Amino acid sequence: MNTVDEFDVVIVGAGISGAIMAEQLGAKGKRVLVLEAGSGTGDRFWSSGGANSKRDGYESYMDTFFTALAKIPNAPYPDNPNAPQPLVTDLEPITPNQPLTNGYFVQKGPLPFASTYTRAEGGTTLHWLGTCLRMLPEDFHIKTEFGRGLDWPINYHDLEKWYQVAEKNIGVSANADEQNYHQIDNPSVQIPYQDGYDYPMEKIPQSYLDRHMAKGLQGMTVNFDGKTYPIDVVSTPQGRNGMPRGSYRPVGAVGDPDLGQRCAGNSNCVPICPIQAKYNALKTLMQAQKTHHVEIRTQCVAYDLEVDPVTNHISKVHYKQYSDPNSSDHVCKAVRGKVVVLAAHAVENAKLMLASGVGNSSDQVGRNLMDHPTMLTWGLMPSPIGAFRGPGSTSGIPSLRGGDFRKNRAAFRIEIGNWGWSWPEGAPIGTVPDLIDQKNLFGKQLKDTIASVYPRMFRFGFLVEQLPDPNNRVTIDPNYRDQLGNYRPVIDYDVSDYSRAGMAAAKHVSDMIFQRLGVEGYTEYNPSDPGYVTYQGQGYTYNGAGHLVGTHIMGADSKTSVVNREQRSWDHPNLYLVGCGNMPTISTSNPTLTMAALTYWAADNVYKALADM
Amino acid sequence: MDWLDEFYHLSSALTDYKVVQLKGTGVGEEYLDVLSTIIPQDILSELFDCYRSLKVQNSSKPKEQLIRDAILCDAKLGPVARNIIKMWYLSIWYQMPDDWRQQFGKPNQGSPKYQDVQFVVSRNAYIQGLVWEALGSHPMGAKQPGYGTWSDKPTDKGSVISTAS
Ligand SMILES: Cc1cc2nc3c(=O)[nH]c(=O)nc-3n(C[C@H](O)[C@H](O)[C@H](O)COP(=O)(O)OP(=O)(O)OC[C@H]3O[C@@H](n4cnc5c(N)ncnc54)[C@H](O)[C@@H]3O)c2cc1C
Numbered sequence: 001m002n003t004v005d006e007f008d009v010v011i012v013g014a015g016i017s018g019a020i021m022a023e024q025l026g027a028k029g030k031r032v033l034v035l036e037a038g039s040g041t042g043d044r045f046w047s048s049g050g051a052n053s054k055r056d057g058y059e060s061y062m063d064t065f066f067t068a069l070a071k072i073p074n075a076p077y078p079d080n081p082n083a084p085q086p087l088v089t090d091l092e093p094i095t096p097n098q099p100l101t102n103g104y105f106v107q108k109g110p111l112p113f114a115s116t117y118t119r120a121e122g123g124t125t126l127h128w129l130g131t132c133l134r135m136l137p138e139d140f141h142i143k144t145e146f147g148r149g150l151d152w153p154i155n156y157h158d159l160e161k162w163y164q165v166a167e168k169n170i171g172v173s174a175n176a177d178e179q180n181y182h183q184i185d186n187p188s189v190q191i192p193y194q195d196g197y198d199y200p201m202e203k204i205p206q207s208y209l210d211r212h213m214a215k216g217l218q219g220m221t222v223n224f225d226g227k228t229y230p231i232d233v234v235s236t237p238q239g240r241n242g243m244p245r246g247s248y249r250p251v252g253a254v255g256d257p258d259l260g261q262r263c264a265g266n267s268n269c270v271p272i273c274p275i276q277a278k279y280n281a282l283k284t285l286m287q288a289q290k291t292h293h294v295e296i297r298t299q300c301v302a303y304d305l306e307v308d309p310v311t312n313h314i315s316k317v318h319y320k321q322y323s324d325p326n327s328s329d330h331v332c333k334a335v336r337g338k339v340v341v342l343a344a345h346a347v348e349n350a351k352l353m354l355a356s357g358v359g360n361s362s363d364q365v366g367r368n369l370m371d372h373p374t375m376l377t378w379g380l381m382p383s384p385i386g387a388f389r390g391p392g393s394t395s396g397i398p399s400l401r402g403g404d405f406r407k408n409r410a411a412f413r414i415e416i417g418n419w420g421w422s423w424p425e426g427a428p429i430g431t432v433p434d435l436i437d438q439k440n441l442f443g444k445q446l447k448d449t450i451a452s453v454y455p456r457m458f459r460f461g462f463l464v465e466q467l468p469d470p471n472n473r474v475t476i477d478p479n480y481r482d483q484l485g486n487y488r489p490v491i492d493y494d495v496s497d498y499s500r501a502g503m504a505a506a507k508h509v510s511d512m513i514f515q516r517l518g519v520e521g522y523t524e525y526n527p528s529d530p531g532y533v534t535y536q537g538q539g540y541t542y543n544g545a546g547h548l549v550g551t552h553i554m555g556a557d558s559k560t561s562v563v564n565r566e567q568r569s570w571d572h573p574n575l576y577l578v579g580c581g582n583m584p585t586i587s588t589s590n591p592t593l594t595m596a597a598l599t600y601w602a603a604d605n606v607y608k609a610l611a612d613m
Numbered sequence: 614m615d616w617l618d619e620f621y622h623l624s625s626a627l628t629d630y631k632v633v634q635l636k637g638t639g640v641g642e643e644y645l646d647v648l649s650t651i652i653p654q655d656i657l658s659e660l661f662d663c664y665r666s667l668k669v670q671n672s673s674k675p676k677e678q679l680i681r682d683a684i685l686c687d688a689k690l691g692p693v694a695r696n697i698i699k700m701w702y703l704s705i706w707y708q709m710p711d712d713w714r715q716q717f718g719k720p721n722q723g724s725p726k727y728q729d730v731q732f733v734v735s736r737n738a739y740i741q742g743l744v745w746e747a748l749g750s751h752p753m754g755a756k757q758p759g760y761g762t763w764s765d766k767p768t769d770k771g772s773v774i775s776t777a778s
Pocket of ligand 1: 012013014015016017018035036037038073083116117118119120121122123124125127128129130131132270300301302303343344345346348352545546547548578579580590591592593
């Protein structure tokens with residue numbers, strides 16, 4: 001018998017949540033092992049070695065990206081049948097009683113779950129946009145306030161100091177006196193920031209489009225349920241390097257730290273920042289390894305958690321280690337941790353718990369899966385606004401994130417997109433062939449058309465709130481497995497009338513803004529769109545936001561939640577869960593900053609718990 | 614003239630970019646390599662011959678119209694010319710239309726370097742795609758313009774005059 005390795009902490013998943021855990025506990029001298037299902041580039045930026053001993057660096061992802069036909073979020077990160085990942089190109093409308101099985105997810109519908117994630121070292125932040133919004137105070141208790149969703153067992157003030165830690169360590173660029181929304185004439189959205197606090201870097205310059213929009217919308221208001229709400233354009237806090245404040249030093253690229261000290265306008269945050277000016281979890285993993293107490297094992301897929309029947313502790317984590325992503329050859333191994341942390345992301349955490357039969361006395365594991373159904377509207381501005389330049393989004397309209405209307409319908413945040421019609425239409429790569437093949441343009445006409453139309457393209461994204469619904473869930477089914485024999489996620493998903501009413505309100509706001517700015521509208525929703533829904537006779541289409549939330553929610557009651565406010569499993573004293581799965585509601589902020597804040601808190605809880613073990 | 618030269622001149626007429634601009638991309642040879650691997654030689658030489666004869670023709674019609682008449686509306690040459698434009702703009706080879714392949718295509722023999730399926734020509738070709746310049750920006754993911762440039766007023770490309778040679 002092999003002896004089983006033993007660590008203070010075993011973490012499953014080397015994304016941002018796992019990296020934060022590893023770095024925090026490693027820095028305090030705890031011995032940490034991180035198991036990562038996907039492949040990695042270690043601490044290399046540039047690839048090294050010759051034909052036989054080639055070691056891929058981060059740069060190799062750029063090769064894959066440049067030559068990929070579909071520049072989707074996962075395009076740079078090679079397909080790995082031993083750690084499969086969902087792709088947006090897998091999506092199709094679902095025929096009733098006929099699960100959609102062409103991708104990694106088994107989608108039972110009635111609607112497709114449209115979001116994806118990345119299974120490679122560094123996780124999904126490799127291709128995230130980097131938007132780092134705090135939640136509103138009212139978002140923590142929408143059940144009490146509006147009779148909808150669930151309350152969190154914690155409130156904004158509990159989390160505030162952890163928000164500060166997360167903003168510093170991710171490296172967020174923003175100005176606190178703007179992000180507190182005190183300039184917005186809607187008290188529901190205002191966020192208290194600690195006196196004297198500011199972000200580590202100054203706000204990222206707003207795009208020309210943002211400024212054009214802010215000017216055009218000045219003083220605009222909308223009316224909901226007899227109340228007036230302002231439309232305000234505000235710069236968005238971003239996890240990308242800008243001008244540092246005080247003694248703060250931006251963290252550059254892993255393996256070549258002179259790169260990425262400042263965003264250089266590559267206009268490619270999703271799917272990959274070529275210079276790592278945008279935060280990704282490789283940075284935190286590198287800091288974790290510098291503590292010399294953290295070991296990261298890539299190509300190790302955790303598949304079973306063993307429980308000690310006497311203590312109810314997780315006694316072992318079983319994993320399959322492979323050496324070639326394209327071969328199913330693998331060896332089964334196990335490790336012990338005094339504490340075990342699941343950080344494999346919402347769907348994979350739930351899957352692993354269900355596969356192991358752990359932590360589910362509440363029957364809530366896998367349930368309450370949420371996303372921001374994201375509705376797009378798009379059009380042409382009357383004059384060039386310089387589309388296809390800069391970070392994907394540098395501003396939004398947050399003034400409708402909160403208010404009494406949440407009793408009746410979902411709130412939303414409006415994201416202003418800087419990359420023209422790249423999301424709704426795949427422009428320019430997806431649209432120029434039509435100019436040549438169907439519109440029969442060539443030569444000067446073609447060139448002039450592109451020059452006069454494309455710089456005027458713009459789109460809004462409406463990130464619509466979705467409520468926790470126990471029927472939106474991840475399950476497992478022995479009939480559906482991947483190449484290593486691990487379960488594929490089976491997903492039941494629908495979008496309720498509450499969210500659909502939010503989409504309708506969003507479309508109404510969009511129409512008014514288009515009128516005001518003289519935008520030539522091109523928005524189209526087709527029944528053949530995978531995310532097509534109707535509400536009161538009108539059709540709308542949602543997309544995935546990449547915000548997978550709520551599969552192991554935290555709560556104050558062990559009967560209705562999976563983890564307690566310390567983010568520890570109610571059932572197993574040494575099992576902690578981290579990630580957006582802990583969030584009982586999604587509200588209107590992109591979830592990662594809040595999740596990171598929670599994870600710093602969880603690391604502190606684990607550290608304290610280890611003292612008694 | 615060798616084919617590369619002919620290819621550049623035809624491409625210039627099809628895209629309204631000067632030959633020197635096209636040469637400056639450094640990917641013309643690669644594109645011609647793709648083209649001559651996939652398109653039968655006799656069709657390519659017919660295309661180049663056709664364009665050469667247009668250039669010396671003494672016609673009152675504008676050159677654009679001559680190109681439309683002789684090349685773009687020709688069942689054999691038109692789809693090839695359109696693929697050349699798409700390659701320059703987007704750095705992608707698109708599969709030739711079905712009816713063209715049935716009538717004119719050559720079966721892929723052995724395993725040539727390029728097959729008639731959709732593909733991105735190369736990493737460098739993506740970066741050199743003309744579309745980025747045409748729309749007033751830079752290839753997404755390359756030729757980074759620098760911090761804060763997205764805040765600047767866009768330059769008005771709509772008024773740019775023809776630059777063809
Ligand atoms: C296109 C896109 C844009 C986004 N933009 C934003 C944004 O602007 N702002 C925002 O807040 N959020 C954004 N997100 C969401 C954000 O990326 C995620 O919330 C975040 O990455 C989640 O972090 P995580 O550590 O929990 O999971 P991940 O980052 O997904 O990391 C999980 C890791 O666990 C590994 N793993 C999985 N299963 C196993 C297993 N069985 N064994 C071992 N390891 C395993 C995975 O390989 C992966 O490395 C975006 C997402 C997408 C898709």
